[in-house]
Amino acid sequence: MRTYYDVLGLPFGASAEQIRQRYRELARLYHPDVSQEPDALRRMQEINEAYRILSDPQLRLAYHLRLAAWALRKTARSSRPVVVAAPKPPLPRASPRWMLTTLASLLAVVASAAVVYHLYHPFVVKKALLQGLHLSAWPTYLKPPPSLEWIDLSHNRLTTVPAVLFEQKRLRYLSLAHNEITLFPGTCAVWTELEVLDLSHNRLKALPLGIGELRSLRILDLSYNELGALPPEIMALSTLTELRLRGNPLSPESRAWIEAQLKHQPNLRVLW
Structure with missing residues (x-):
């Protein structure tokens, strides 16, 4: 999964100053007014969207929640139940898989609500x-x-x-x-x-x-x-x-x- 940090070529959790400086550097390279590359406009649109999200603290938090929800869902899907060999069936116990799935779902709901809120409240x-x-x-x-x-x-x-x-x-x-x-x-x-x-x-x-x-x-x-x-x-x-x-x-x-x-x-x- 390619993140907005990947678009800007920055590590996850980069500081606001790093994001601002990197955006300026990329804008000088890919701005359609100065770049001769055929995909300069598309690249600049991606860079601008990444900067818009990561430069705003609230939008950035919502984006981090979405990434966390995606990571948890991926972890839940890859989980495998542990088979315990025993002469008798073991007593029922709670599996961590449903906990991860539930947590991922909750985070996804929170992230979606945050995104919808920001989309329909432009003052953000x-x-x-x-x-x-x-x-x-x-x-x-x-x-x-x-x-x-x-x-x-x-x-x-x-x-x-x-x-x-x-x-x-x-x-x-x-x-x-x-x-x-x-x-x-x-x-x-x-x-x-x-x-x-x-x-x-x-x-x-x-x-x-x-x-x-x-x-x-x-x-x-x-x-x-x-x-x-x-x-x-x-x-x-x-x-x-x-x-x-x-x-x-x-x-x-x-x-x-x-x-x-x-x-x-x-x-x-x-x-x-």
Whole structure:
């Protein structure tokens, strides 16, 4: 039986850091954008599914239960009754075989229930860690669940924000740092629960539509872009506590206006 650990080439019980590091290595080898192998897409789909299961503690636990149930069922099937030679029939005694079978069945039920629970409760999958994979677009083989709260797409080759991100209504953290983004094709007003937005080290000359409607936003990193000014709605965000603006060609008028607005925002810290 080939396990998800085998797919990633890791020993059973590998640490979360080992799984994350191995996934990055394999993604660089088999991602369809960089690999010329004919089965690269299929391999990447297998790798992605293995990473999805093993990187989530709850899904990983359910998977371990399934493996344990399978091992117990295999042990029960291979068990053989012990024949004791005696002049008289021995007294009846409990056989370990039915115990193993019963335990395997119970574990199978628990594992199945866990799998069904996770399938029909999408909030279980909350993170998508796709940083440093040389992506130029959202992977076609990865359909993001609507439950994502944390997405990291930093250190890739994106030139525009993937459209699928505008379908995520539960985002709390989004990093698009260290890309080549010049365009936001949609409004970020859909991210009503977003708390941290990192757009640093891109090529933005203007901020996306709807940014003034992010009523939960606490940290906004715009450093090292090409912004000459900020829209007024930024300074009206009452929840904002940190605004990073280093490395932008802000005009003297814009800087003066921002400093004046800080008098009305005592909890806001601006990093120039």
